[in-house]
Amino acid sequence: MEVYAHANNSLDGLPSKIREYVQEKITLCQPSSFHVCDGSEQENQELLDAMEQAGVIRRLKKYKNCYIATTDPRDVARVESRTIICTKNMNDVVSTPRSGFPPVTDPNLPKNLKQTPLGNWMDSDEMMEVMEKRFAGCMRGRTLFVIPYMMGPYSSPYSKVAIEITDSPYVVVSMRIMTRMGTQVFKELKVPDGSTVVKCLHSVGVPLPSDKPVCSTWPSNPEQTLITHFPERNEIISFGSGYGGNSLCGKKCLALRIGSSLAKREGWLAEHMLIMSITNPEGVKKYFVAAFPSACGKTNLAMLRPKGLPGYKVECVGDDIAWMHFDEEGRLRAINPEFGFFGVAPGTSKSTNPIALDMVHENTIFTNVAETSDGDVYWEGIDQEIDGLHETLIRSWKNKRWSVDLGEPAAHPNSRFCTSIKQCSILDPEWNNPQGVPIEAIIFGGRRPVGVPLVFESFNWQHGVFVGASMRSESTAAAEFKGKQIMHDPFAMRPFFGYNFGQYLSHWLSFGKKEGLQLPKIYHVNWFLKDSQTNQFLWPGFGENIRVIDWIFRRLTNDSSKKASARKTAIGLIPDQSTSDGIRGGEVNPALLEISNDFWLSECKAIRNYFEENVNENLPKEITLELDALQKRLSQ
Ligand code: OXD
Numbered sequence: 001m002e003v004y005a006h007a008n009n010s011l012d013g014l015p016s017k018i019r020e021y022v023q024e025k026i027t028l029c030q031p032s033s034f035h036v037c038d039g040s041e042q043e044n045q046e047l048l049d050a051m052e053q054a055g056v057i058r059r060l061k062k063y064k065n066c067y068i069a070t071t072d073p074r075d076v077a078r079v080e081s082r083t084i085i086c087t088k089n090m091n092d093v094v095s096t097p098r099s100g101f102p103p104v105t106d107p108n109l110p111k112n113l114k115q116t117p118l119g120n121w122m123d124s125d126e127m128m129e130v131m132e133k134r135f136a137g138c139m140r141g142r143t144l145f146v147i148p149y150m151m152g153p154y155s156s157p158y159s160k161v162a163i164e165i166t167d168s169p170y171v172v173v174s175m176r177i178m179t180r181m182g183t184q185v186f187k188e189l190k191v192p193d194g195s196t197v198v199k200c201l202h203s204v205g206v207p208l209p210s211d212k213p214v215c216s217t218w219p220s221n222p223e224q225t226l227i228t229h230f231p232e233r234n235e236i237i238s239f240g241s242g243y244g245g246n247s248l249c250g251k252k253c254l255a256l257r258i259g260s261s262l263a264k265r266e267g268w269l270a271e272h273m274l275i276m277s278i279t280n281p282e283g284v285k286k287y288f289v290a291a292f293p294s295a296c297g298k299t300n301l302a303m304l305r306p307k308g309l310p311g312y313k314v315e316c317v318g319d320d321i322a323w324m325h326f327d328e329e330g331r332l333r334a335i336n337p338e339f340g341f342f343g344v345a346p347g348t349s350k351s352t353n354p355i356a357l358d359m360v361h362e363n364t365i366f367t368n369v370a371e372t373s374d375g376d377v378y379w380e381g382i383d384q385e386i387d388g389l390h391e392t393l394i395r396s397w398k399n400k401r402w403s404v405d406l407g408e409p410a411a412h413p414n415s416r417f418c419t420s421i422k423q424c425s426i427l428d429p430e431w432n433n434p435q436g437v438p439i440e441a442i443i444f445g446g447r448r449p450v451g452v453p454l455v456f457e458s459f460n461w462q463h464g465v466f467v468g469a470s471m472r473s474e475s476t477a478a479a480e481f482k483g484k485q486i487m488h489d490p491f492a493m494r495p496f497f498g499y500n501f502g503q504y505l506s507h508w509l510s511f512g513k514k515e516g517l518q519l520p521k522i523y524h525v526n527w528f529l530k531d532s533q534t535n536q537f538l539w540p541g542f543g544e545n546i547r548v549i550d551w552i553f554r555r556l557t558n559d560s561s562k563k564a565s566a567r568k569t570a571i572g573l574i575p576d577q578s579t580s581d582g583i584r585g586g587e588v589n590p591a592l593l594e595i596s597n598d599f600w601l602s603e604c605k606a607i608r609n610y611f612e613e614n615v616n617e618n619l620p621k622e623i624t625l626e627l628d629a630l631q632k633r634l635s636q
């Protein structure tokens, strides 16, 4: 669908500054029509119907109101190399790497771009010029949609109102799932002219008629793709990609990149973290947040069904992003800025995440999953009997008939489901609380097949910040990287920092120096240790992760008769399996809690190199002190 038949072509009712902005972009992008989204069910259905008629999405016969979209195979993941933060001053975003910046070799990228493993920077005026050129006339033959939306609960002092302009109806229907969307969000404005609204401009970058071959069901412009952020103007400008994090600007672009920079300025934290509650068998409830790199099981943990320890209950507040602030009593409180889940489909099954599997059978948009001839979805690890499907044909995400013998996956490894949070059957009753929920533990984690124990507790806040800063994990399919390699991913935020990582660390450390804060304890977990001989996972994971959560829970109690004991090691405090209050509920292979000094000394070396190379003079001295202290403890 290119032109929307019901476009309202009126900007009446928009706050004055928003009207001016939209008018300016209409003049620049030259769409055939424009439409301000009201967020209604009728509008949503009209868009879905129009896209279905145009073959952009297919309705899944077996489920209620579910659709599949398949993308151009060149537009399947976040493109980190083309994601850029633009400011006046380079050091506000990146530090100069010790070995200098690599030359920009891609002819489609601006030459003055500075690329680093902790983010990319360009001068904001220069980038504005580049983007103006890309956007001139880019919506010809299409409808320009204005999406008013809000990140965070209504009536919350911590929520932010935003708009996204886009020429993609897929983005409109997806944003309606992922955010609180519609003109009603303007009622939440504290400054009525709209001058504080975060502005996002997005285009798939394919004006019509096109002189290049176009994928009509998924127009995109991979050569010209750029995802740019202007924290000093609270603006996001994204060109060329229609895929999730590149085009649904509320998620990574606003909630994390612009969000973290707003958070620094305003004294709070915007983090790549799930939010969950845990109620123990005695009925005591605690809230935790947890940061894992993309596709490491955050959604599964946020919806954990406890197994192996009776009496525990887990409920979900969010699976990807936490906005956190300290309240007047000094407690850390978190809101989930999102309103939906954009979860990785492969690996989601009745055994790994029954809650997610149930919730996606209504009102869900799937992207790049496979479809069965009887109108069902299919992906690797769905645990559906292939035998049971012998009568059924599978159509892969590439729209080809699929069988195992083809030797390629039926669903793209980064295929997704997009579903409203309200469909989650284990939503925590406080999920929509404008004040957020009180956080007692912060958990970091990564995918580490070797060396990193199942769980450890940091000694204090400063050490915990160091643990977050030192996170490393095996790469996954959520971004454009190929192959499995251990990558540094501090705070699971490497692709999402909106400002200089060194300053981000100072911001985190600053809370440790403030009087009167009840700082949460900080943990590190690793579900992914493997036996070096058999290559089998040493920990069952999934539902049994409750056994680790239980240890953390018991570490947090003030009642000394119930507090779990811990053993001090060089890297932190670990469960003491020589007592009865270590990890409970079944066997724990001793290899899961082994600390190898050689491994950790080599880890120290890698971390030191990484910091020296990439954070350089912006590294806070506290982090160097922690690294030196760790190395000393390991060498004793
Ligand atoms: C995501 C990601 O999509 O982290 O959540 O890549």
Ligand code: MN
Residues within 6 Å of the ligand: 272, 294, 320
């Ligand atoms: Mn994520």
